[in-house]
Amino acid sequence: MANEYVVPRVPTVDRVAADERAAKFATRSIKTTAKAAGLKLVVSMIDLTTLEGQDTPGKVRMLCRKARRPINHDDCPTVGAVCVYPPMVPVAVEELKGTDINIAAVATYFPSGQATLEERVDEVRRTVELGADEIDMVISRGAFLAGEYGRIFDEVAAVKEACGKAHLKVILETGELKTYDNIRLASQIAIDAGADFIKTSTGKVAVNATMPITLVMLETIRDHFMKTGKMVGMKPAGGIRTAKQALRYLAMVKETLGDAWLSPDWFRFGASSLLNDVLMQIEKQRTGRYHSDRYLSIS
Amino acid sequence: MAKKAKRERLDIYKTFKLYIGGRFPRTESGRYLTETTHKGAFVANICRASRKDFRDAVVAARKAQSGWAGRTPFNRSQIFYRMGEMLESRRDGFERALQERAGYSEKKAVAEVDAAIDRLVWYGGWADKFIQVFGNTNPVASPHFNFTMPEPTGVVASLAPRSAPLLGLVTSMAPLIVSGNAVVCFVDHDHRSIAIDFAEVLHCSDLPGGVVNILTGHRDEVLGHVSGHRDVDGIAVFDAEGDERRSIGLEAADTVKRVHFYDTPDKADWSDSAAQSPYWILPFVEFKTAWHPM
Numbered sequence: 001m002a003n004e005y006v007v008p009r010v011p012t013v014d015r016v017a018a019d020e021r022a023a024k025f026a027t028r029s030i031k032t033t034a035k036a037a038g039l040k041l042v043v044s045m046i047d048l049t050t051l052e053g054q055d056t057p058g059k060v061r062m063l064c065r066k067a068r069r070p071i072n073h074d075d076c077p078t079v080g081a082v083c084v085y086p087p088m089v090p091v092a093v094e095e096l097k098g099t100d101i102n103i104a105a106v107a108t109y110f111p112s113g114q115a116t117l118e119e120r121v122d123e124v125r126r127t128v129e130l131g132a133d134e135i136d137m138v139i140s141r142g143a144f145l146a147g148e149y150g151r152i153f154d155e156v157a158a159v160k161e162a163c164g165k166a167h168l169k170v171i172l173e174t175g176e177l178k179t180y181d182n183i184r185l186a187s188q189i190a191i192d193a194g195a196d197f198i199k200t201s202t203g204k205v206a207v208n209a210t211m212p213i214t215l216v217m218l219e220t221i222r223d224h225f226m227k228t229g230k231m232v233g234m235k236p237a238g239g240i241r242t243a244k245q246a247l248r249y250l251a252m253v254k255e256t257l258g259d260a261w262l263s264p265d266w267f268r269f270g271a272s273s274l275l276n277d278v279l280m281q282i283e284k285q286r287t288g289r290y291h292s293d294r295y296l297s298i299s
Numbered sequence: 300m301a302k303k304a305k306r307e308r309l310d311i312y313k314t315f316k317l318y319i320g321g322r323f324p325r326t327e328s329g330r331y332l333t334e335t336t337h338k339g340a341f342v343a344n345i346c347r348a349s350r351k352d353f354r355d356a357v358v359a360a361r362k363a364q365s366g367w368a369g370r371t372p373f374n375r376s377q378i379f380y381r382m383g384e385m386l387e388s389r390r391d392g393f394e395r396a397l398q399e400r401a402g403y404s405e406k407k408a409v410a411e412v413d414a415a416i417d418r419l420v421w422y423g424g425w426a427d428k429f430i431q432v433f434g435n436t437n438p439v440a441s442p443h444f445n446f447t448m449p450e451p452t453g454v455v456a457s458l459a460p461r462s463a464p465l466l467g468l469v470t471s472m473a474p475l476i477v478s479g480n481a482v483v484c485f486v487d488h489d490h491r492s493i494a495i496d497f498a499e500v501l502h503c504s505d506l507p508g509g510v511v512n513i514l515t516g517h518r519d520e521v522l523g524h525v526s527g528h529r530d531v532d533g534i535a536v537f538d539a540e541g542d543e544r545r546s547i548g549l550e551a552a553d554t555v556k557r558v559h560f561y562d563t564p565d566k567a568d569w570s571d572s573a574a575q576s577p578y579w580i581l582p583f584v585e586f587k588t589a590w591h592p593m
Binding site (some may be wrong): 293 | 354522523529530
């Protein structure tokens with residue numbers, strides 16, 4: 001099978017232009033009502049995440065309660081999803097019963113992805129059975145860098161099949177792919193193989209989501225949509241910690257893909273500390289006074 | 300004085316900026332105030348800090364505070380002494396500035412710089428002593444060793460004195476930071492540039508960036524944001540009366556901030572011994588009592 005795989009032809013990426021274009025989104029001035037609306041949209045797009053070795057059921061429960069009611073008044077939406085390791089899925093299922101918050105789980109031997117395909121697919125199947133609505137998989141970066149593109153395609157396709165009704169987000173771990181050309185190619189392969197979302201990073205390596213990397217991936221999504229009419233979602237993850245950064249990402253999505261993608265169905269932030277910063281800004285907008293994270297629950 | 304030779308070069312003037320987080324940024328607002336000497340001659344355009352500059356300064360202060368409080372008292376003491384050294388080495392500039400800009404006589408300028416240096420060294424001496432003096436062991440009717448000790452309040456906003464451009468600032472700032480607080484000083488008087496000159500002294504005194512932040516501008520413009528900012532733990536207020544005190548108190552009460560109004564000494568004589576006391580450290584410390592089983 002792998003030998004028959006035809007590597008998709010993707011345009012080369014002009015690194016300088018991508019960096020410059022991405023830097024431009026930092027110059028948009030988003031104020032008053034637009035800012036207030038943007039901040040709430042950001043909250044609704046957050047995949048509130050805890051992926052630590054020290055995660056306990058108690059911590060996941062706390063996270064889920066924060067997801068349901070981020071702040072102590074009603075003028076704030078719930079988050080998009082809660083993202084946890086597979087063993088924590090049953091805890092999240094119990095806590096999020098009766099809400100429309102999705103449960104995302106990282107599977108396929110996250111974060112390294114170093115296991116056989118059978119083991120990885122099996123983990124996905126079991127995680128979906130536990131009740132995960134979304135699966136965040138990692139690709140085998142080693143295989144990609146060795147040029148085994150067909151293997152990546154087969155892997156994603158197999159995991160997609162194992163997902164069944166669950167949505168599949170494919171983590172490219174862009175920090176390890178190094179070049180924008182690699183990122184563009186990996187994005188295209190993941191999309192071709194059936195990814196519902198493409199995602200930048202695990203958050204476990206030195207370089208996580210950056211604006212230019214996200215831009216390259218958004219452009220891949222755009223070009224794919226132009227060609228096939230099929231929408232694919234995007235999830236930058238890792239390193240997005242402030243409301244200001246998040247609003248810049250929204251500006252980038254709007255100007256690259258359009259309003260249709262400005263929805264939690266098509267765009268998510270993988271983050272843990274971002275939520276509190278956004279809540280602080282929401283409170284600033286609401287009360288007119290600067291807020292402190294000491295008034296907010298942790299995580 | 301010898302006749303000045305014809306100058307062949309352009310003078311380079313200093314740009315007075317704000318002091319936030321150990322850096323000298325311009326105000327984000329892009330606004331400025333024109334400072335003149337007591338005779339009306341142009342001195343410089345000074346940053347007119349906005350509420351966002353204040354916000355940035357609070358972020359910097361919050362970041363710096365725990366590290367500063369975590370230093371040993373003796374180390375804080377050394378840094379105070381270093382501030383004194385740095386001010387001494389630049390005293391000519393300050394004496395000249397006080398005379399040329401603020402209209403001081405030479406004698407008065409020298410006295411103010413002397414007092415400022417001495418005050419820094421004096422408070423430096425208190426760094427490892429005020430805990431001993433104000434802390435206590437308490438006799439209790441149970442088998443516990445019970446003791447009380449002062450700890451810093453946290454991030455304190457200081458609405459600095461409106462007189463004595465150098466000594467007023469030192470007098471208001473030193474007792475706040477000696478205990479481990481971080482401070483944002485808001486300076487609003489006619490000779491704000493001297494406060495920024497002083498920031499340069501702080502900057503080369505081994506004082507960690509963010510422990511002292513200095514903003515220049517109009518106090519009434521930012522007052523609501525200072526007293527309402529939820530990440531500020533205390534407000535030290537100089538030269539405020541009536542309505543101003545009332546509005547600060549009301550806003551601050553909303554977030555249970557510690558507020559202390561200082562009475563301005565007579566004729567603003569900050570060199571008076573009443574303006575220097577270990578009791579000046581007390582308004583912005585919290586007393587913690589621990590019960591240790593014996």
